[in-house]
Each structure stands twice: as C-alpha cells, then as structure tokens.
Amino acid sequence: MNRLRDKVAVITGGNSGIGLGIAEALKNEGAKGVIVGRNQKTLDRAVAQLGDNFIAVNADVTRVADLERVFKETAERFGKVDVVVANAGAGTIGTVASIGEADYDRTMNLNLKSVYFTVHAALPYMNDGSSVILIGSNAAHRAYPNFTLYGAAKAAVIFFAKGFSSDLLGRKIRVNVITPGTTDTPAFEKFVPAEQVEGVKKTLRR
Ligand SMILES: NC(=O)c1ccc[n+]([C@@H]2O[C@H](COP(=O)([O-])OP(=O)(O)OC[C@H]3O[C@@H](n4cnc5c(N)ncnc54)[C@H](OP(=O)(O)O)[C@@H]3O)[C@@H](O)[C@H]2O)c1
Structure with a gap:
C-alpha cells in the first residue's frame, strides 16, 4: 500500500504504544519521517523496527526549544513536513483533593501545552494541504474517578x-x-502501581 508514498511524518511519542503503532501504520503506507521521545533505548529500538526511512530525535515535548529543534532537524533531513501526530502524553492519577500544583503543571504541560507548541513549531515547515492528528482520550468524554485533570x-x-x-x-x-x-x-x-494496573484498566473500560 502506498497511499502516503514519500510523505514526511513526525510522530511524538513514536517510540512506544499507540505512537509506535501509528508510525508503523504510516510506514506501511509508504511514509518516512521522525519519531520523538526522551528514552534513547526505546527510540533506538523503534527506529530499528521502522527501518531506514525513519530517524529518532531525542526531545522533550514540554520544552518549546526542543520542539523547534525537532522540526528544524526534520526539515534539514527530509525537506518538508506533511503529517504531524501530536501523540506524546500520559495520565496523572488522583482527585481534586490529592493533586497539587506541581502535578497540575506537569499534567497540563505534557498533555496540553505540548500539543499546542508541537503544532506551533511545525507550522513554518508544513506544506499547505498537509495534516495534523491530535491524540485525545476517552477520558475527555466522561468523568472517571481519578482522571479529572487528565x-x-x-x-x-x-x-x-x-x-x-x-x-x-x-x-x-x-x-x-x-x-x-x-x-x-x-x-x-x-504510571500505575503494579497492583492497581488491572483495576485502572477495568475502570477505564466501563
Ligand atoms: N493507552 C491508553 O489506554 C490510552 C487511551 C487514550 C488515550 N491515550 C493517549 O495516547 C497517547 C499515547 O499513549 P500510550 O498509551 O501509547 O503510552 P506510552 O506507551 O507510555 O507512550 C507515551 C509516549 O509519549 C512519550 N512521551 C511522554 N512524555 C514525553 C515528553 N515529555 N517528551 C517527549 N515524549 C514524551 C513517551 O516517550 P519517552 O518516554 O521516551 O519520552 C512515549 O513514547 C497519549 O497521549 C495518551 O494520553 C492512551
């Protein structure tokens, strides 16, 4: 399948889970590009899995300067950007009674500010007619206990x-x-203590 032949994609969090699955799917349609994350070991492993048309850039999506570097390096290597997938993110578990300022800022910086500045930093390098894909969550549609902030x-x-x-x-x-x-x-x-993993998955499935 070659519906994305030679299209250049940047996938934040492309070294794990859903992001890696998206990178694989884009690759299978002929795309090339960049995966972004902080863990060099999983970045290396994911790039080995994705093949020669993908590179990894080690960057923290909560830092605007890192995001600017990601798109500059992408443009230097591939010349343009056709697809941006703002996928990096993670939940914080806790209630309005337990989550304080530090966890509030961390959660919002990772799940919200990073999305805004991923797109903001990408735009100067994006072709007209290109595509942005954001990753939300079922947790946005209904309230689950302990997932209010996320x-x-x-x-x-x-x-x-x-x-x-x-x-x-x-x-x-x-x-x-x-x-x-x-x-x-x-x-x-x-992110979830081992003994709570099954319970959390069950809550989110309801
Ligand atoms: N799994 C679910 O049930 C579910 C449901 C709904 C929505 N989602 C959303 O789907 C997205 C992917 O989640 P996942 O389940 O695939 O989780 P995951 O396997 O833990 O992947 C998260 C990815 O985000 C990257 N990341 C985290 N913080 C980062 C930072 N500061 N800078 C750069 N990269 C960062 C991680 O890379 P490094 O660790 O290398 O930085 C990793 O590649 C998230 O936005 C999540 O909220 C997940």
Whole structure:
C-alpha cells in the first residue's frame, strides 16, 4: 500500500504504544519521517523496527526549544513536513483533593501545552494541504474517578482540533483528533502501581 508514498511524518511519542503503532501504520503506507521521545533505548529500538526511512530525535515535548529543534532537524533531513501526530502524553492519577500544583503543571504541560507548541513549531515547515492528528482520550468524554485533570487536558485537546482547523483553513491544513479507548500499552506499567494496573484498566473500560 502506498497511499502516503514519500510523505514526511513526525510522530511524538513514536517510540512506544499507540505512537509506535501509528508510525508503523504510516510506514506501511509508504511514509518516512521522525519519531520523538526522551528514552534513547526505546527510540533506538523503534527506529530499528521502522527501518531506514525513519530517524529518532531525542526531545522533550514540554520544552518549546526542543520542539523547534525537532522540526528544524526534520526539515534539514527530509525537506518538508506533511503529517504531524501530536501523540506524546500520559495520565496523572488522583482527585481534586490529592493533586497539587506541581502535578497540575506537569499534567497540563505534557498533555496540553505540548500539543499546542508541537503544532506551533511545525507550522513554518508544513506544506499547505498537509495534516495534523491530535491524540485525545476517552477520558475527555466522561468523568472517571481519578482522571479529572487528565480528562480536562484531553477535552481541551479536542477543542484544539476544532480551533486549529479553523485557524488553518487558509492553508488547507486538516486537523483531526482521535480519542482512543483503553489500549493495552506500556503506559499502564509506567504510571500505575503494579497492583492497581488491572483495576485502572477495568475502570477505564466501563
Ligand atoms: N493507552 C491508553 O489506554 C490510552 C487511551 C487514550 C488515550 N491515550 C493517549 O495516547 C497517547 C499515547 O499513549 P500510550 O498509551 O501509547 O503510552 P506510552 O506507551 O507510555 O507512550 C507515551 C509516549 O509519549 C512519550 N512521551 C511522554 N512524555 C514525553 C515528553 N515529555 N517528551 C517527549 N515524549 C514524551 C513517551 O516517550 P519517552 O518516554 O521516551 O519520552 C512515549 O513514547 C497519549 O497521549 C495518551 O494520553 C492512551
């Protein structure tokens, strides 16, 4: 299948879980490009899996300077950007009673600010008529206990898709958001205490 032959894609969080699955799917349609993450080991492993047409850039999506570097390096290597997938993100588990300022800022920086600045940093390098894909969550559609803050960040990501679409009409850049349901990825093992993993997955499946 070659529906994306020679298209250049940048996938944040392309070294794990859903992002790696998206990178694989784009590759299978003929795309090439860049995966972004902080863990060099999983970046190397994912690039080996994706093959010669993909490179990894080690960057933190919560840092605007890192995002600017990602797109500069992408343009230097591939000349342009056709697809941006703002996928990097992670939940914070806790209630309005337990989550304080530091976790609030961390959650919003990773799940909301990073999405805005991924697109903002990409735009100077994007072709007219290109495509932006944002990753929301089922947690944005209904309230699950302990996922209020994460759900609020993801609900705002859904709004970003609407707002960016209208902002970018003049350049014919399409903006879509996908809101996955519970998906078995390494995220659960990373962020949920081992004895709570099954319970959390069950809650999110309801
Ligand atoms: N799994 C689910 O059930 C589910 C459901 C709905 C929505 N989602 C959303 O889907 C997306 C992917 O989640 P996943 O389940 O695939 O999780 P995952 O396997 O843990 O992948 C998360 C990815 O984000 C990257 N990342 C995290 N913080 C980063 C940072 N500061 N800078 C750069 N990269 C960063 C990670 O790479 P490094 O660790 O190398 O930085 C990793 O590649 C997230 O936005 C998540 O909220 C997941």
